[in-house]
Amino acid sequence: MVRIKRKYTCLLKASLYILYLLVSIYIFQTLFRANYSMAEHKSNLLQNKTFRDIQIQTASVIRKNSAVILKEKTVGKKVDTFIELSRKSNNFHQYPLDLNFKDLLDKLKKKEQVYVKEINPHPFHYILNPNKKCQPSETLLIILVKSAANHTNNREAIRKTWGNITDHSTKIVFLIGSSEFDRDIIRENGHFHDIVQENFQDVYWNNTHKTIMGFNWATTYCSEARHLLFVDDDYYVNLPNLHYFLQHLDRNASLFSGFLLPLSVPFRDISSKWYVSIKDYPFHKYPPYLAGGAVMVSMDVAQKMAAAFPYIKYMVIDDAYLGIVAYKLGIRASRNGKISDKHCQFWRMRAKIACHGFGNVTNLFQTHNHLKEIAAKNCQNGEPFCVK
Template sequence: MENKATEQTEINPHPYEYIHNPGAICEDESIFIVVLVKSKVDNFEYREAIRYSWGTSFKHLVFLLGASENTSIQNNVTKESQIYNDIVQENFIDDYCNNTLKTIMGFNWAHTYCHSSRYHLFVDDDVFVVKDNLDFLYRPPTPEQTLFIGRLFQNSVPYRDNGSKWYISWEDYPFDRWPPYIAGGAFVTSSRVTQMLHFAFPFVKYLGIDDAYLGIVSKKLGLRLTTWNGFMMNTPKRTHTKLNYRRIVAYHRIDEPQKMYTVWKNYLEFKKELRTPIPFKP
């Protein structure tokens, strides 16, 4: 009997077009890591805070945005893109329910324009990143390395309360538990995993809960999700106190742009103290 290829129909098309696309930033032949920051379209001050704080630690960093129906906001994004050339924006509406569209856009863009990068770091714009604590990524990877690492959730229950922003109907997801998934606020994928997810998205039913959706796609692909304690620590309210910069990769819920600068200042002081020799005491 003759073997025939099985045709699959796309059930999750992504028919959106770029408004802004800084694809040329990844023209380097060899890139270690690219940072993709999921940002609300009108969070101008958050993006500015990242650019002038922890974002300075990375050579390749972009912001992922949807579009605004407000002409003034959209015009300001255009100016921002012209100044910094770090905005990836498509023409879907930037809304919480479209977070999965934004995540898919990020993976598609990373694969298409930054496939030479060894790793891709996805974070939200209220997250502070300590680059030095990503040193575990420097271990020589295999060519086909399938790394998907962050804060792992297992046996999580979907929200069935239709008053919740995380609401998911039984029709959209008819199961009692989510498959294991990595929290969406901060995670790293190897280039190979980015590629695999990029090609799988069109064939997996869309869900508006982006991290749970990535868990579903990862399960279908047979990907192994890895947890790392350094990801996604909630930042204490008193952000002027020094945090555990020795171990944490990503601090979450920095609720004001100014606090991003405060945490960055404290981090620089911490690094300076590390370089200060211990006084000799006879």
């Protein structure tokens, strides 16, 4: 009997020991996963250098930006009135020039004399100017593709895929700056006559100059068009969806639409591609703006922006700059769910107007071929979005 009791006691102790081990392992795994998730979350936040998903992090970034301003003051750097006022509020109208732009635009439209000095001149001239592109005046849509000078393959792929446009109401041009490839660009334009080029250097920090060039060119040489689409050369544009969207708009409705970024903040890391100094932009955040990869603009909005650019301080982040200009002009940036700054597989592209992630021309051709097959089936079945 004693032996049996000892046997069961040993079994009970062993069971309790095993149970203790299992509970300990479970607690350890739970704590490890929690710590790992937190570390991964922090890592993702650090890697997200575009600050496009920062709704939760806005407050902490604002505090850091304030700390940088205070640090500048303590080391004896002079903080001017603009910076001092801006750090106390987010009144973006204070961004230079702080003017009544409604009155200014009215005077410019009436060609009255304006006693305001331009602070953002555009002192460049055209190297290539397809100024007959929109003649005769039946153009309803002009597509302006912002392209790097050395992206010859991207432009060639666009011309063979979604940019192979036979509809006379839609025109396409490529926006390029000057570079070591100018001779090749001139030769390329000799074949296609679709490149708008000015003599500013074709580098990333001149993207705002490139965007301003596009606005100026379109409002000067394609002023009869109703709408503009600015798009990067690594996007795919689903033209049937774009045409369908524009055809169902109120003809007189103003439009400034795309992938909306409502809570972006300036990036203060000097090593970053998107760095903006406090001196250049002292506010804690940007006004709502549209990701620059694909932006739809009505001609009336484009004309207002083109007229206002010389009086609004230059900024290297082109899409944020357009957001500031729109804010100062009272133009609302609207979200369009059919435009994405992420990559879209072809089955998602069917429902989209424009998607990012097609810098690889092989992906561009594959997606285009899939969509052509779907469009051909639609033609056979008598369905919408039939493209022959």
